[in-house]
Amino acid sequence: MSDNVEKYIKRKSYTTANSRIAQKFVDAGLEKIRACINCGTCTGGCPSGRRTAYRTRSAIRKALTGDESVLSDIDIWFCSTCYYCYERCPRDIPVTDMIIKLRNIAVEEGYILDSHFSLANDIFYATGHGVPATGEGNKQWRALRESYGLPALPPTVHSYPEALKECQTLMKEVGFRDLLDNAAKLKAQRKAEAEKKAEEKTKEEKK
Amino acid sequence: MSEYKWRYGFFLGCVIPNRYPMVERSIREVFEELGAELLDLPGASCCPAPGVFRAFHIPTWLVIAARNIAISEELGVNPLTGCNGCYGTLRDAWYDLEHNPEEKKHVNQLLAKVGRQYKGNLEPKHVVQALYLDMGLDYLKDHIKYKFTDLKVAVHYGCHIVKPSDKRPWNGEYEAPEFLDEIVEITGAKSIDYKDKFMCCGAGGAVRTAVKEVAADFTREKLENMRDAGVDIIIDCCPFCHLQLDLGQVEVNNFYKDIIGEPFKIPVIYITQLLGVAMGIDPNRLGLIKNHDLKGVSPFISIDPFLNIVKEQLT
Numbered sequence: 021m022s023d024n025v026e027k028y029i030k031r032k033s034y035t036t037a038n039s040r041i042a043q044k045f046v047d048a049g050l051e052k053i054r055a056c057i058n059c060g061t062c063t064g065g066c067p068s069g070r071r072t073a074y075r076t077r078s079a080i081r082k083a084l085t086g087d088e089s090v091l092s093d094i095d096i097w098f099c100s101t102c103y104y105c106y107e108r109c110p111r112d113i114p115v116t117d118m119i120i121k122l123r124n125i126a127v128e129e130g131y132i133l134d135s136h137f138s139l140a141n142d143i144f145y146a147t148g149h150g151v152p153a154t155g156e157g158n159k160q161w162r163a164l165r166e167s168y169g170l171p172a173l174p175p176t177v178h179s180y181p182e183a184l185k186e187c188q189t190l191m192k193e194v195g196f197r198d199l200l201d202n203a204a205k206l207k208a209q210r211k212a213e214a215e216k217k218a219e220e221k222t223k224e225e226k227k
Numbered sequence: 228m229s230e231y232k233w234r235y236g237f238f239l240g241c242v243i244p245n246r247y248p249m250v251e252r253s254i255r256e257v258f259e260e261l262g263a264e265l266l267d268l269p270g271a272s273c274c275p276a277p278g279v280f281r282a283f284h285i286p287t288w289l290v291i292a293a294r295n296i297a298i299s300e301e302l303g304v305n306p307l308t309g310c311n312g313c314y315g316t317l318r319d320a321w322y323d324l325e326h327n328p329e330e331k332k333h334v335n336q337l338l339a340k341v342g343r344q345y346k347g348n349l350e351p352k353h354v355v356q357a358l359y360l361d362m363g364l365d366y367l368k369d370h371i372k373y374k375f376t377d378l379k380v381a382v383h384y385g386c387h388i389v390k391p392s393d394k395r396p397w398n399g400e401y402e403a404p405e406f407l408d409e410i411v412e413i414t415g416a417k418s419i420d421y422k423d424k425f426m427c428c429g430a431g432g433a434v435r436t437a438v439k440e441v442a443a444d445f446t447r448e449k450l451e452n453m454r455d456a457g458v459d460i461i462i463d464c465c466p467f468c469h470l471q472l473d474l475g476q477v478e479v480n481n482f483y484k485d486i487i488g489e490p491f492k493i494p495v496i497y498i499t500q501l502l503g504v505a506m507g508i509d510p511n512r513l514g515l516i517k518n519h520d521l522k523g524v525s526p527f528i529s530i531d532p533f534l535n536i537v538k539e540q541l542t
Contacts, residue, residue: 071445072441094437097434100432101277101387101432102390103387107391107402114391124283124284133436139436144275144280148272148273152241158245164248169252174245174251175267175269176239176244176270179270186294187272189341190287190291190338190341191287191291194337196286
């Protein structure tokens with residue numbers, strides 16, 4: 021890293037900026053985000069930005085300046101983690117890692133899509149696999165394995181129930197269970213608030 | 228074969244065993260034929276996926292990844308994966324833990340609760356890395372029995388086999404790697420250049436789970452570029468790309484039928500399936516021959532055109 025980049029990281033304008041998100045980056049050891057000069061190289065090479073409203077530069081800018089809409093917008097979930105932004109950043113910022121960290125913060129705040137919550141909770145936590153072969157709905161996949169001369173279930177957590185318990189113990193100990201429960205609670209709260217607001221609006225209109 | 232030259236812990240992941248078992252079969256057969264023993268990793272789990280579960284909670288991702296590597300360490304062998312996603316996770320976790328002693332200590336405190344320990348002394352490897360760096364092209368060439376005379380291949384690397392490049396074994400090369408093309412070409416097949424060859428398939432990073440149409444739009448662009456180059460088949464080295472290029476091809480044909488013209492029907496073949504037929508391994512043992520009447524299973528795009536080429540050219 022050049023001295024110049026060091027200088028940017030330490031510059032006061034950002035260290036004193038009231039950005040809770042930027043502070044979380046620093047706490048996570050990703051203080052390099054402060055070296056961002058908003059050149060847009062990340063966005064230029066981004067295959068997702070070519071077809072969605074996701075703009076890497078804008079997401080990083082919002083994170084730096086404390087614009088928390090970056091957490092609730094679906095845009096950051098359009099990054100396919102192809103790592104071109106990470107590789108090409110002229111300031112050596114691990115951009116993709118920043119986006120992943122941003123998503124961590126979003127989930128912590130309860131901003132997680134229903135499909136992602138279900139994948140984390142009903143599939144990964146419950147089975148130990150992200151794409152399982154157990155259950156009635158997957159019996160064709162077990163039969164497919166057998167048709168290629170393999171056992172119906174692979175020698176993974178699928179074949180070792182005590183190994184699944186081990187994974188679930190680790191997930192509890194590391195805080196994943198609490199994280200998911202908290203995200204579910206926050207999601208439900210926001211939904212209830214939105215419904216209440218909509219109800220009040222309809223009442224208002226009827227008057 | 229009683230004496231093996233190499234031994235690995237075969238980390239299966241999720242998509243290979245549970246959606247594309249033909250890929251698992253072909254890796255097992257090709258490695259056995261090449262004198263490499265693959266040991267099962269009993270009780271291994273999801274890696275966990277680097278773009279989705281890491282994006283939910285980095286500490287969970289790290290400790291579960293460390294547990295998976297630890298299972299291989301208990302057997303004293305390098306973990307080996309045929310999936311770019313698993314490779315991304317195992318390799319990044321291994322790299323990150325080696326560069327962060329505090330984190331490593333913390334992970335081991337957690338693992339101790341389930342009676343495991345992570346050492347970090349065995350580098351996680353990709354199937355293609357084992358083929359190219361451990362065995363080498365010359366060794367592979369010695370095992371080729373038949374060569375294709377006219378097979379045009381669109382090679383798809385995927386992202387995480389080469390990136391992030393500082394955590395990969397390819398000397399920093401990520402813009403235009405050639406190792407997979409070189410393996411393809413020892414079978415006599417020709418790797419055809421196509422526009423944006425190294426572009427992502429679109430499935431990763433939780434995008435497929437979030438919005439299938441967005442993932443499929445990446446795939447549409449890739450498929451159009453491949454078709455323009457006039458290829459016969461796609462060769463890949465990642466089951467999630469494989470799923471996206473195979474099942475995703477059906478989705479592209481559906482979502483984007485108004486803009487693609489003709490529907491796509493390019494067979495998608497995994498690298499060890501291609502290498503295996505050239506090594507003279509029975510296609511039945513490479514998961515290339517369908518012998519069931521199950522509905523709604525992979526492959527979703529017929530591979531018959533490829534099998535016809537095998538029949539015509541490999542004699």
